[in-house]
Amino acid sequence: MARALRGKVAVVGIGTAGLGEAPGRSAIELLAEAALAALDDAGLTLAEVDGLFTATSVHAFPTLSVGEYLGIRPRFFDGTNVGGSSFEAHLLHAAIALEAGFCDVALIAYGSNQRTAGGKFVSFSEPYPWEAPYKPRVPLTAYALAASRHMHLYGTTREMLAEVAVAARAWANLNPQAFAKGPLTVEEVLASRMVSDPLSVLDCCLVTDGAAACVLTRADRAKDLRKPPVYYLGAAGAQWHRAISAMPDLTITAAAESGPRALAHAGVSISEVNLAMLYDAFTINTILFLEDLGFCPKGEGGRFVQGGTIAPGGKLAVNTNGGGLSCVHPGMYGLFLIVEAVTQLRGEAGERQIRPCDVALVHGNGGTLSSQVTAVLGSARTL
Numbered sequence: 001m002a003r004a005l006r007g008k009v010a011v012v013g014i015g016t017a018g019l020g021e022a023p024g025r026s027a028i029e030l031l032a033e034a035a036l037a038a039l040d041d042a043g044l045t046l047a048e049v050d051g052l053f054t055a056t057s058v059h060a061f062p063t064l065s066v067g068e069y070l071g072i073r074p075r076f077f078d079g080t081n082v083g084g085s086s087f088e089a090h091l092l093h094a095a096i097a098l099e100a101g102f103c104d105v106a107l108i109a110y111g112s113n114q115r116t117a118g119g120k121f122v123s124f125s126e127p128y129p130w131e132a133p134y135k136p137r138v139p140l141t142a143y144a145l146a147a148s149r150h151m152h153l154y155g156t157t158r159e160m161l162a163e164v165a166v167a168a169r170a171w172a173n174l175n176p177q178a179f180a181k182g183p184l185t186v187e188e189v190l191a192s193r194m195v196s197d198p199l200s201v202l203d204c205c206l207v208t209d210g211a212a213a214c215v216l217t218r219a220d221r222a223k224d225l226r227k228p229p230v231y232y233l234g235a236a237g238a239q240w241h242r243a244i245s246a247m248p249d250l251t252i253t254a255a256a257e258s259g260p261r262a263l264a265h266a267g268v269s270i271s272e273v274n275l276a277m278l279y280d281a282f283t284i285n286t287i288l289f290l291e292d293l294g295f296c297p298k299g300e301g302g303r304f305v306q307g308g309t310i311a312p313g314g315k316l317a318v319n320t321n322g323g324g325l326s327c328v329h330p331g332m333y334g335l336f337l338i339v340e341a342v343t344q345l346r347g348e349a350g351e352r353q354i355r356p357c358d359v360a361l362v363h364g365n366g367g368t369l370s371s372q373v374t375a376v377l378g379s380a381r382t383l
Contacts, residue, residue, distance in 0.1 A: 009216050009222075010218075010230055011231075012225045018030040019179065022210070023116045028066065029111070030112070031109050033211060034111060037213065043227075044225070049106075052076075052106075055081035055086040076102040084279055085371045087110060087337075088375045092236070094108060106216040109213040111210075114207060128243045137196055143282040151198060156299075160287070160306060161198070161284060162283070163186060164287065167311035169182075169322065171320050173322075181326070206325065214335065233267070233377060239254055254370075258374040262374035262376055263376060272359050273359050273361045274360065275320065275344050275360040277320075277321075277363065281324050281365065287301030287304075288301065288369070320354060321340040342377065345358070357379070358381050359378050363375075
């Protein structure tokens with residue numbers, strides 16, 4: 001069944017709203033604006049949406065709240081929330097629902113006013129009594145713990161972590177929508193305020209507002225719509241823990257399972273991937289995911305990113321929008337990965353456009369390195 005979904009559905013519309021700061025607007029208002037933009041991009045209407053997939057950090061019953069606000073009555077709905085990777089999971093679920101005939105037009109949407117509403121980045125939805133005595137700053141402390149362990153085992157340095165932030169900023173400087181711009185050096189990252197050793201403030205993602213949405217249909221209909229279809233090739237998820245204290249190995253994420261399965265479903269090898277959109281909530285994320293997904297051996301991620309390997313003009317295009325580190329990060333970032341992948345696969349990325357771009361790997365992360373979902377998207381040339 002998983003391999004049978006290859007090329008059967010496509011992303012036909014994308015939209016964003018309120019990237020950076022959107023004072024005076026609620027999370028659901030931003031979500032709705034992005035949804036309407038995505039539908040307009042596809043040449044479809046809200047009345048045609050009969051599949052709704054959404055998760056937010058403010059709604060206990062997201063499909064009910066979003067469906068009501070948009071004024072739609074979907075035939076199929078999914079409010080799965082596994083953190084920032086929820087939307088890569090929704091991509092998989094939407095592909096299944098569309099191919100099975102449960103819906104004809106699937107909308108995946110997210111919105112947040114996190115920056116202007118409060119300005120804090122949190123990822124701790126329930127208490128953990130075995131961690132609480134140590135007063136962690138969640139999720140920051142959890143990722144710092146993983147970074148420390150990686151440094152201890154593999155000789156990874158703060159300079160290597162800083163290379164990730166510098167590369168992300170270089171991509172952001174090519175993106176008109178990116179929130180953080182301007183020159184950035186390894187030395188500046190190292191000199192920035194330490195927030196949880198070994199992570200400085202510039203090793204951490206932005207706290208922004210923002211919304212994103214994408215629309216999918218079956219491939220036969222996608223060919224007749226406004227924009228070139230971007231085809232779903234495969235996806236898979238994996239989860240091994242929730243709390244960082246329960247993570248089996250602090251240097252190996254469940255991406256080591258989701259990645260190979262997604263690539264197998266897509267029928268492509270890691271060497272065929274032109275673009276890697278990796279959930280970079282912290283600089284250590286990019287290094288861990290490059291290793292676990294198979295772009296480099298375990299323990300070599302820090303050395304892999306040195307010398308501009310993942311920056312513009314480098315060997316591997318990673319997070320070409322500027323990522324969560326320099327483009328946008330409104331709490332749950334996974335849908336923005338999909339939007340950038342579609343933009344690149346369409347050839348619409350302007351100054352930051354990579355060539356060739358026919359296969360994009362999108363990897364979402366949720367919780368404290370907890371939920372991992374990998375998806376592979378492709379242009380018509382991959383079918």
